[in-house]
Amino acid sequence: QKEVEQNSGPLSVPEGAIASxxxxxxxxxxxxxxxxxxxSGKSPELIMxxxxxxxxxxxxxxxxxxxxxxxxxxxxxxxxxxxxxxxLCAVIKAGGTSYGKLTFGQGTIxxxxx
Amino acid sequence: AAGVIQSPxxxxxxxxxxxxxxxxxxxxxxxxxxYQQGPGQDPQFLISxxxxxxxxxxxxxxxxxxxxxxxxHSELNMSSLELGDSALxxxxxSFGRIRTDTQxxxxxxxxxxx
Numbered sequence: 076q077k078e079v080e081q082n083s084g085p086l087s088v089p090e091g092a093i094a095s096x097x098x099x100x101x102x103x104x105x106x107x108x109x110x111x112x113x114x115s116g117k118s119p120e121l122i123m124x125x126x127x128x129x130x131x132x133x134x135x136x137x138x139x140x141x142x143x144x145x146x147x148x149x150x151x152x153x154x155x156x157x158x159x160x161x162x163l164c165a166v167i168k169a170g171g172t173s174y175g176k177l178t179f180g181q182g183t184i185x186x187x188x189x
Numbered sequence: 190a191a192g193v194i195q196s197p198x199x200x201x202x203x204x205x206x207x208x209x210x211x212x213x214x215x216x217x218x219x220x221x222x223x224y225q226q227g228p229g230q231d232p233q234f235l236i237s238x239x240x241x242x243x244x245x246x247x248x249x250x251x252x253x254x255x256x257x258x259x260x261x262h263s264e265l266n267m268s269s270l271e272l273g274d275s276a277l278x279x280x281x282x283s284f285g286r287i288r289t290d291t292q293x294x295x296x297x298x299x300x301x302x303x
Contacts, residue, residue: 116299118294118295119232121294124291175220176222
């Protein structure tokens with residue numbers, strides 16, 4: 076079992092809809108949670124980060140974290156075709172011998188169709 | 190704003206050759222991470238440096254070595270290249286005093302081993 080699990084999709088939503096991306100993680104020592112967007116052949120681009128339980132909103136994006144359930148999600152409101160990409164969930168386990176390396180999920184492919 | 194710089198952007202090598210990938214972090218960032226992303230896979234952590242010292246090591250083959258220099262740039266040296274080393278190699282940087290600080294990725298080096 077991967078330490079970070081995502082539905083690989085593809086997830087297809089119509090333009091203007093809400094896209095919901097989910098991620099679970101296995102290590103309760105995980106402290107920081109990130110969502111990256113990656114277009115094919117390009118580098119991961121940071122979308123959101125969240126450290127505390129609850130919701131965090133930034134423009135059309137909302138990240139939700141529930142540490143008790145070991146669950147983190149990303150909502151994209153008013154989805155646009157330009158949002159079509161692979162979304163990577165990543166976690167950092169701070170402390171011990173870990174100095175901030177990101178552990179990624181396998182990514183969810185999102186397609187927003189006009 | 191200045192971003193992470195990687196060079197070269199593309200590299201083609203033969204089996205058993207050596208390759209050197211370079212990474213220049215965002216100014217004032219003191220931590221560098223290297224990740225390898227194979228086709229259709231999520232990025233895998235290789236190695237990281239904080240203040241010119243190796244801080245963490247992941248699934249990096251013994252054929253690979255890396256270091257961070259006094260100006261904080263980093264180089265990943267790869268020897269005895271194998272076909273399976275063909276991948277995208279990303280460098281990321283952060284201001285690493287807090288272990289959970291956000292990492293920003295460079296554009297990557299696409300290595301093709303023939």
